[in-house]
Amino acid sequence: MTKKLIAIDLDGTTLNSQSLISPRTAEVLNKATAAGHYVSIATGRPFRMSDHFYQQLKLETPMVNFNGGLVHKPRQTWEYEREISLSxxxxxxxxxxxxxxxxxxxxxxxxxxxxxxxxxxxxxxxxxxxxxxxxxxxxxxxxxxxxxxxxxxxxxxxxxxxxxxxxxxxxxxxxxxxxxxxxxxxxxKGVQKAMAVSVIADSLKIKTKDVVAFGDEHNDLELLQYAGWGVAMKNGTEQLKGVANDVTTQNNNEDGLANYLEKYLSL
Known part of the structure; x- marks a missing residue:
């Protein structure tokens, strides 16, 4: 089985409307990791507002914060790390x-x-x-x-x-x-999630065709276009659905990501 890099947005995608990861979603993402895939958070949120989700999912993968402004391995030294600043x-x-x-x-x-x-x-x-x-x-x-x-x-x-x-x-x-x-x-200028996720893919020696990405908003547009398989949430914007390879049949309050991923990876 080919290892996949699964890039997940947080708000409106992995998180429900209470800003929580449901037990069901956590279970499926943990199953994906156990099956040898890489689950990586790619969010607009700053690190301090996403670290607890990283820890909840027991991730050790690199993550993207600030819509691509920071790509890093939390609490580790990582040769590919980069942080881009504004004046x-x-x-x-x-x-x-x-x-x-x-x-x-x-x-x-x-x-x-x-x-x-x-x-x-x-x-x-x-x-x-x-x-x-x-x-x-x-x-x-x-x-x-x-x-x-x-x-x-x-x-x-x-x-x-x-x-x-x-x-x-x-x-x-x-x-x-x-x-x-x-x-x-x-x-x-030019900072977006796709650029940062491609750094992670390169570091893990994952080909672009084996990147699976989930998102719901305009800031996920380049990411879904870049990924080998881009999935928009049912609750996502029409523009995003227009560039996606597929759309989940359930929204972020119905474990749409988890149910889709479980089927897609035959977990």
Whole structure:
């Protein structure tokens, strides 16, 4: 049996609408690992908001965070690791336009640090971090971040994205985060999941035709196009379904990924 690299998005794909991995999904992903396949998380989330899922699934594979801005092996030295940064000046420039763009907050982060401009909109659970103090305010940002996170309201999101994209076009890509909040993520130009997953595939000597990818949102587009077999979730966007090889018959609350993968790999 050919070993597959199974690249899984988190929100709207592996996670249900409570942002949890169901016991059934965990069981199937563990079975895939036991059968000799590689299960690798490829998410827009930062590492600190996805590490608990990595540990829950008992993974030892490389993972992708920040939509491809970081590809690494958690808690290990890995020769293929890479982290791509933005200029911190972009964060300060966006912060200066906060009111004009109707932003709730502007946050900047990399694997280790997290800065946000206001604690008013701060939800500890959302940021998977309780120890945020005034010291973490954005004006203290001294290093270049891997990603910027901005929160707005759904009705402003498209306008915010196009405005920032036109202002910093040669330097950034604006991605949606998915989920109930209107979160936009700003990553360095050209950063996307497919590029990072291809680094993982190369490191594992897996051919592109043996990469299986699951996703649901615009930020999974290149990944599904790149993979030998790209699967869109039933709850995914129409655009994503248009480039996918197949679509799950069940959504992310019905273990759509697990049921599809179990059949596909004959687990």
């Amino acid at each position: 911190k000046e972009i964060a300060f420039e966006i912060l200066a336009q906060k009111e004009a763009l109707n932003l709730d907050f502007v946050a900047a982060e990399n694997r280790k640090t997290f800065y946000i401009d206001t604690l008013e909109q701060f939800e500890g659970m959302f940021f998977a971090s309780e120890n945020v103090s005034e010291a973490n305010l954005l004006r203290n940002l001294t290093s270049n971040p891997t990603s910027l996170l901005i929160k707005t309201k759904h009705e402003f999101a498209a306008n915010v994205a196009s405005s920032l994209q036109s202002q910093f076009d040669n330097e950034i890509d604006v991605r949606t985060w998915g989920g109930p909040n209107a979160i936009l993520e700003i990553v360095p």
